[in-house]
Amino acid sequence: MNRPELAVPYLPRGTVYGTLLNFQREHALWAPRMVDAPYLGAPQAPVLYIKTANTFTPAGGAIALPAGVQQVDVSATLGLVIGWPAQAASSGAPEVLACVLMNDVSIAHESYYRPPVKYRCVDGFLGVGAAGVPLAALGGLPGLSTLALELWVNGVQQQTVFLNELVRDAATLLSDVSGFMTLQDGDVLMLGTDCLPDGSRVCARAGDTVDIRAPGFAALVNTFTQEAA
Amino acid sequence: MKRARIAWAGAVHDAIEHEGQLQLLTPALSGQRLGFDEVVWLPPLLPVPRPRTVLALGLNYADHARELAFKAPAEPLAFVKGEASLIGHRAFTVRPAGVKFMHYECELAVVIGRTAKRVKKADALDFVAGYTVANDYAIRDYLENWYRPNLKVKNRDTCTPIGPWLVDAADVADPMQLALQTSVNGTVTQQGSTADMIFDVPTLIEYFSSFMTLQPGDLILTGTPDGVVDCQPGDVVVTSIEGLGELSNTITSP
Numbered sequence: 135m136n137r138p139e140l141a142v143p144y145l146p147r148g149t150v151y152g153t154l155l156n157f158q159r160e161h162a163l164w165a166p167r168m169v170d171a172p173y174l175g176a177p178q179a180p181v182l183y184i185k186t187a188n189t190f191t192p193a194g195g196a197i198a199l200p201a202g203v204q205q206v207d208v209s210a211t212l213g214l215v216i217g218w219p220a221q222a223a224s225s226g227a228p229e230v231l232a233c234v235l236m237n238d239v240s241i242a243h244e245s246y247y248r249p250p251v252k253y254r255c256v257d258g259f260l261g262v263g264a265a266g267v268p269l270a271a272l273g274g275l276p277g278l279s280t281l282a283l284e285l286w287v288n289g290v291q292q293q294t295v296f297l298n299e300l301v302r303d304a305a306t307l308l309s310d311v312s313g314f315m316t317l318q319d320g321d322v323l324m325l326g327t328d329c330l331p332d333g334s335r336v337c338a339r340a341g342d343t344v345d346i347r348a349p350g351f352a353a354l355v356n357t358f359t360q361e362a363a
Numbered sequence: 364m365k366r367a368r369i370a371w372a373g374a375v376h377d378a379i380e381h382e383g384q385l386q387l388l389t390p391a392l393s394g395q396r397l398g399f400d401e402v403v404w405l406p407p408l409l410p411v412p413r414p415r416t417v418l419a420l421g422l423n424y425a426d427h428a429r430e431l432a433f434k435a436p437a438e439p440l441a442f443v444k445g446e447a448s449l450i451g452h453r454a455f456t457v458r459p460a461g462v463k464f465m466h467y468e469c470e471l472a473v474v475i476g477r478t479a480k481r482v483k484k485a486d487a488l489d490f491v492a493g494y495t496v497a498n499d500y501a502i503r504d505y506l507e508n509w510y511r512p513n514l515k516v517k518n519r520d521t522c523t524p525i526g527p528w529l530v531d532a533a534d535v536a537d538p539m540q541l542a543l544q545t546s547v548n549g550t551v552t553q554q555g556s557t558a559d560m561i562f563d564v565p566t567l568i569e570y571f572s573s574f575m576t577l578q579p580g581d582l583i584l585t586g587t588p589d590g591v592v593d594c595q596p597g598d599v600v601v602t603s604i605e606g607l608g609e610l611s612n613t614i615t616s617p
Contacts, residue, residue, distance in 0.1 A: 149414050149445040154510065173508045181509040182518075184443040187413040188576045200574060249442035249510045251418070256574045257480075314505070314515045318447050 143192045143264045144234060148320030150190075150213065150260065152238055153307060154181040154246060156326025158299045163333045164246075172247045180302060180310050183250055185238070185260045185324075193264035197239060197356050199340055200256060201363035207335035209238045209327030210283040210295050210346040214304060215266050216317045228308055228317045230275065232266030235283070235346050235354040238327050242335065261346070261356040272350060275304045278325075285336055286345040292336045295328045365528035365608070366493070368409070368451075369402040377409070378402075380528060404452035407495055407529035408474065411580035417444040417523075418571060419470075419499055421512055423561050423586025439562045439570050442510075444499075444518050444584075452527035455615045456500055457520070458596055464503040465594055465614075468587035469545045469602035471538065471557050472497040473564055474529055479577040487568035490577070491532045496610040497584045498524040498545075498602045501591075523584075524602075524612040535606060539563050542605040543588060547598050555588025557604075 155161050155177060168176040191197050199206055217231025239259040243250060272278060278297050285293040297303075302310060304325060308317070317323060329335055338344050340360035347353045365380035376392070378385040384396040408415070421440040450456070458465050476492030500522040505515040535541075538557060545553035557563075562570065567583055594600055596616040603609040 146414060149447065151445070151514075175508070177507055177509040179505065179507065179513065179515045181507075182514045183510055184445060184514075186416040186443060186575060187578070188416065190413075246509055247511060248440060249512070251441045251443060252574055255443065257576050315445070315518050316447050316520050321445070321447075 144266050145190050145192060145262055146215075146320065146322045148216070148318055148322065150185040150322040150324065151311070152183045152185055152254070152324045153326040154183065156180070156301045156307065157328035158301055159331070160329040160333065161301050163329070179314065180307060181246070182311065183254055186255045188257050189255055189260040191258045191261050191356060193262060193352070193354050193356070195261070195356060196359045197258045197261060198359045198361040201361050203241060205337040205339045206259075206358070207240045207242050208285065208287070208338045208344050209240070209335055210285040210293065211236045211238050211324045211327050212278065212281065212283065212297065212348075213322040213324045214308065216319060216321045216323065228312055230269045230304075230308070232268050233272055233278070234266045234322065235263035235348060235351050236324055237261030237344060237346050237354055237356055238324060261344070261354055263354045264352055267350055278304050281348055284347045286347065287336060287338060287342055293328070293330065297325065299328065300325060364531045364534065366407055366531070367526070367528055368405045368407050370405060371397060371402045375405065404454070404527055406449045406451050406525045407527065408580060411578065413578065415446045416575070416577065416581040417446060417449070417584070418442075418582065419444055419517070419584040420562070420567070420586035424555060424559050424588040425561055426555070426559065426589035436561070439567060441571070442512055442517060444523060448518050448520060448523040450521050450524050452524065453611050454521070454524055455613050456522055456524060457617050458594065458614050459502065460617055462502050462504040463593075466501055466503070466591035467545055467553075467594060467600045467602060468499040468501060468591060469543045469553055469604070470497045470499050470584045470587050471541065471543070471564075471604055472525060473538075473568075473583040473585065475577045475581040475583070476532065476579055478579070479568060479572040482568055482572040484565040484569045487565035488532065488538070490568060491564070492579065493529045493531045494535050494538055494607055495526055495529050496602055496604045496607050498600065498610055498612055499584050499587065524610055526608070526610055528608045530607050541607070543603070545590065545600065545602045547592065547594060547600055552592050553588065553590030555590070557585070559588060560585060
């Protein structure tokens, strides 16, 4: 069957949702501060954000740092592509048709209090894998926990992200998100991004080439440039 | 011109308002007129080739900011919604079981008309296709202080009625001088004016387009003034804006 999710190059047809604080390492680093103002408690529901369509950069494409921005955070993540007929699934949980590698780019921000539009919705700030890999080929949702995503900058590996270190695994995240909103056909739910041991993230500067690799996926390569002032 | 998008006789149609009726634009049915009660009203938006960007503002009226006990923000408090939360005029919005405070928010909605990147305030209104009314419901029980307002509050199915009309920008003399009003079961509960926005429409377009390119069909929901009250199943909530129309919505139980 010729599904858009499997077309090359793939770009999302629906809304792309990102998930904050979904890796155990970052959650643990934040935990002591979660009770402080302005947060006043650990998050209960999944903390989501939207990557708007202006952020989509196809695999191989260049991502521009805005004028005045010296470096950006780059993060390897996996997007779950929701496939028709999600709403009809008897389980009540949406159906994942495919998975896509994503480079979720952001401008670093210390506070998670207010929505991160100006940090995360900048033009080009989502590198999108060239093709979806059918979920079945990855061992279904349980199989995703065996995946490790590698983040390389200029040919040097900077980070390995293990999907068995999620706070909410793929099935739990899908279920919890679907509990309050419908994920539609073509929407993408990203599992989240991990930080480095010190809580920071791998950075990219103009001139860098960032690869995201995982077994079974074509590498997602994006170059970084500087936007003219 | 006032434009609508409706479902009727098994298909979706674009229509315009004509002498108190809907006149279909579908070529095969051109000239067909329908009463407002004969159709299902959809969000008055044409399909777009890429996912629609739906931006929304919090605390964009000084009085509402005071009402919610915050000082006015120094820059726009913006958040993003998914298109899946949009529903049309005369539709039904679900109040989840067990919640204590669910309120409407009557908002001027701006529909972008052409690609907008690094637009200056003075030119911003040239990038607007038109205006409509949005009701950006919030369920405050679900508020958490993480990327607040969080999506569980603001991105729920059925919780963003919009319409009934997309009114062409050319027909709105000054979008910053429009009276807003909400009534619940016929009693006026919210009144304000777009003149009282902290960040007006040109400023918002300049702000967003400074870092994100907006495309035709993208939406900016510009925030709500003072006067939000709890709504219960069965309540009929009518959000209206001068010159744009009255958007009716009924609260239901799950």
